[in-house]
Amino acid sequence: MPGIGVAVTVDGVRHDDEVEACLPLTHYLHDRVSGGLPLGCEAAECGGCIVLVDGVAVKSCLMLAVQADGCEVTTVRGLADDDAVRCLARTFRRYVRRCAQCLPGLTVAAVDLLRDQEAVLSEQEIRARLAGVRCPCGDEADVVRAVREAADVLEALGTRTAG
Ligand code: FES
Ligand code: FES
Structure with a gap:
Protein backbone atom coordinates (compact mmCIF):
# COMPACT_ATOMS: atom_id res chain seq x y z
CA MET A 1 0.00 0.00 0.00
CA LEU A 79 15.13 21.62 24.24
CA ALA A 80 18.73 21.12 25.32
CA ASP A 81 19.55 24.84 25.15
CA ASP A 82 16.42 25.94 26.98
CA ASP A 83 17.00 27.72 30.33
CA ALA A 84 14.14 25.78 31.90
CA VAL A 85 15.70 22.46 30.86
CA ARG A 86 19.06 23.45 32.31
CA CYS A 87 17.38 24.34 35.63
CA LEU A 88 15.31 21.16 35.59
CA ALA A 89 18.35 19.01 34.81
CA ARG A 90 19.95 20.31 38.01
CA THR A 91 16.90 19.96 40.23
CA PHE A 92 15.89 16.55 38.83
CA ARG A 93 19.45 15.38 39.48
CA ARG A 94 19.10 16.56 43.06
CA TYR A 95 15.62 15.17 43.80
CA VAL A 96 14.74 12.48 41.20
CA ARG A 97 18.03 10.64 40.80
CA ARG A 98 16.89 7.08 40.35
CA CYS A 99 16.58 5.19 37.04
CA ALA A 100 15.80 8.37 35.08
CA GLN A 101 13.53 6.56 32.58
CA CYS A 102 10.80 9.11 33.20
CA LEU A 103 13.03 12.11 32.66
CA PRO A 104 12.51 12.76 28.90
CA GLY A 105 8.72 12.93 29.26
CA LEU A 106 8.86 14.59 32.65
CA THR A 107 11.23 17.25 31.34
CA VAL A 108 9.07 18.13 28.31
CA ALA A 109 5.91 18.23 30.45
CA ALA A 110 7.66 20.40 33.07
CA VAL A 111 9.00 22.79 30.40
CA ASP A 112 5.49 23.13 29.02
CA LEU A 113 4.34 24.06 32.53
CA LEU A 114 7.21 26.46 33.25
CA ARG A 115 6.66 28.27 29.93
CA ASP A 116 3.04 28.89 30.88
CA GLN A 117 3.36 32.33 32.46
CA GLU A 118 -0.27 32.13 33.61
CA ALA A 119 0.31 28.97 35.64
CA VAL A 120 0.36 29.41 39.40
CA LEU A 121 2.89 26.81 40.43
CA SER A 122 1.21 25.53 43.56
CA GLU A 123 1.95 21.96 44.61
CA GLN A 124 -1.54 21.05 43.44
CA GLU A 125 -1.10 22.57 39.99
CA ILE A 126 2.33 21.00 39.47
CA ARG A 127 0.91 17.59 40.42
CA ALA A 128 -2.06 18.07 38.10
CA ARG A 129 0.00 19.22 35.11
CA LEU A 130 2.52 16.41 35.49
CA ALA A 131 -0.06 13.73 36.24
CA GLY A 132 0.41 12.24 32.75
CA VAL A 133 3.97 11.15 33.54
CA ARG A 134 4.63 8.15 35.73
CA CYS A 135 7.74 7.91 37.87
CA PRO A 136 7.23 4.53 39.54
CA CYS A 137 10.58 4.50 41.30
CA GLY A 138 10.45 8.10 42.45
CA ASP A 139 8.43 10.15 44.86
CA GLU A 140 5.85 12.59 43.51
CA ALA A 141 6.73 15.06 46.27
CA ASP A 142 10.34 15.11 45.04
CA VAL A 143 9.20 15.78 41.47
CA VAL A 144 7.08 18.69 42.71
CA ARG A 145 10.03 20.03 44.75
CA ALA A 146 12.31 19.82 41.68
CA VAL A 147 9.87 21.71 39.44
CA ARG A 148 9.14 24.34 42.10
CA GLU A 149 12.85 24.93 42.68
CA ALA A 150 13.49 25.22 38.92
CA ALA A 151 10.66 27.78 38.75
CA ASP A 152 12.28 29.78 41.59
CA VAL A 153 15.58 29.88 39.69
CA LEU A 154 13.87 30.98 36.46
CA GLU A 155 11.98 33.68 38.36
CA ALA A 156 15.27 34.91 39.85
CA LEU A 157 16.80 34.95 36.35
CA GLY A 158 13.83 36.95 35.11
CA THR A 159 12.84 34.35 32.49
CA ARG A 160 9.65 33.49 34.33
CA THR A 161 7.26 35.63 36.32
CA ALA A 162 6.63 34.57 39.91
CA GLY A 163 3.70 32.23 40.31
S1 FES B 1 4.62 5.66 25.39
FE1 FES B 1 3.11 7.20 25.36
S2 FES B 1 2.42 7.29 27.40
FE2 FES B 1 3.84 5.63 27.41
S1 FES C 1 13.33 7.99 38.23
FE1 FES C 1 12.77 5.99 37.57
S2 FES C 1 10.86 6.26 36.62
FE2 FES C 1 11.33 8.20 37.35
Missing part, protein backbone atom coordinates in the same frame (compact mmCIF):
# COMPACT_ATOMS: atom_id res chain seq x y z
CA PRO A 2 1.50 3.37 -0.93
CA GLY A 3 2.46 5.60 1.97
CA ILE A 4 1.15 9.04 2.75
CA GLY A 5 3.54 11.95 2.29
CA VAL A 6 4.27 13.98 5.42
CA ALA A 7 6.59 16.87 6.17
CA VAL A 8 7.40 17.04 9.87
CA THR A 9 9.97 19.33 11.44
CA VAL A 10 11.61 17.61 14.39
CA ASP A 11 13.91 19.64 16.62
CA GLY A 12 14.38 22.15 13.83
CA VAL A 13 15.11 19.63 11.05
CA ARG A 14 12.52 19.08 8.34
CA HIS A 15 11.77 15.44 7.44
CA ASP A 16 9.90 14.57 4.25
CA ASP A 17 8.71 10.99 4.47
CA GLU A 18 6.10 8.52 3.39
CA VAL A 19 4.32 6.82 6.26
CA GLU A 20 1.56 4.28 6.78
CA ALA A 21 -1.74 5.86 7.73
CA CYS A 22 -1.75 4.07 11.10
CA LEU A 23 1.86 4.76 12.12
CA PRO A 24 1.89 6.33 15.61
CA LEU A 25 3.96 9.48 15.94
CA THR A 26 5.97 7.83 18.70
CA HIS A 27 7.10 5.09 16.26
CA TYR A 28 7.85 7.64 13.58
CA LEU A 29 10.11 9.54 16.01
CA HIS A 30 11.74 6.31 17.16
CA ASP A 31 12.26 4.68 13.74
CA ARG A 32 12.77 7.50 11.28
CA VAL A 33 14.36 10.35 13.18
CA SER A 34 18.06 10.10 13.72
CA GLY A 35 18.86 9.55 17.40
CA GLY A 36 15.16 8.78 17.84
CA LEU A 37 13.37 8.58 21.13
CA PRO A 38 13.09 5.33 23.13
CA LEU A 39 9.71 3.62 23.03
CA GLY A 40 7.66 3.55 26.22
CA CYS A 41 4.44 1.79 27.20
CA GLU A 42 2.67 2.81 23.97
CA ALA A 43 -0.55 2.75 25.95
CA ALA A 44 -0.81 6.38 27.09
CA GLU A 45 0.27 5.46 30.61
CA CYS A 46 3.94 6.24 31.20
CA GLY A 47 4.26 9.73 29.71
CA GLY A 48 7.76 8.95 28.44
CA CYS A 49 6.72 9.84 24.88
CA ILE A 50 5.62 13.41 25.61
CA VAL A 51 6.79 15.92 22.99
CA LEU A 52 5.73 19.42 22.05
CA VAL A 53 3.70 19.61 18.84
CA ASP A 54 3.47 23.22 17.72
CA GLY A 55 4.31 24.13 21.31
CA VAL A 56 1.66 21.95 22.96
CA ALA A 57 2.67 18.96 25.12
CA VAL A 58 1.17 15.72 23.77
CA LYS A 59 1.71 12.02 24.28
CA SER A 60 3.09 11.04 20.90
CA CYS A 61 1.79 7.47 21.24
CA LEU A 62 -1.72 8.95 21.08
CA MET A 63 -1.09 10.76 17.81
CA LEU A 64 -0.54 9.49 14.28
CA ALA A 65 2.45 10.58 12.25
CA VAL A 66 0.09 11.83 9.53
CA GLN A 67 -1.52 14.17 12.07
CA ALA A 68 1.87 15.80 12.58
CA ASP A 69 2.13 16.72 8.88
CA GLY A 70 3.18 20.36 8.67
CA CYS A 71 3.88 20.53 12.42
CA GLU A 72 6.92 21.46 14.48
CA VAL A 73 7.73 18.65 16.88
CA THR A 74 10.13 19.30 19.74
CA THR A 75 11.58 16.42 21.71
CA VAL A 76 13.64 16.70 24.87
CA ARG A 77 16.75 16.77 22.65
CA GLY A 78 15.51 19.87 20.90
